[in-house]
Amino acid sequence: MAAKSSILDIDAQIEKLRERRRSLIVKSAERFARAATKAGLAEMEIADEEVDRIFEEIAVRFRNEERKGAAGASAPARRTTDSGAGTPETVSNDG
Secondary structure (H helix, E strand, C coil): CHHHHHHHHHHHHHHHHHHHHHHHHHHHHHHHHHHHHHHCHHHCCCCHHHHHHHHHHHHHHHHHHHHHHHCCCCCCCCCCCCCCCCCCCCCCCCC
């Protein structure tokens, strides 16, 4: 019977991991939603395809910075000010 309880234990662990995964996805989504709202993006009419493209550009930018940091170069300091966030200069709505 040890095999059955072991399988039950594994099933319980899998379910806990699935729940943890769901929770992390929700927290990540909430984080990005707060950032979009704060920047004024949530109020703009932007096509989903355009949003996907913009986020891909952002991801590429940060992946490149990570590679530079891993190669020994220090990543540039990120600005923490909110000035200009969501302005036409920083967010294109041409889509």
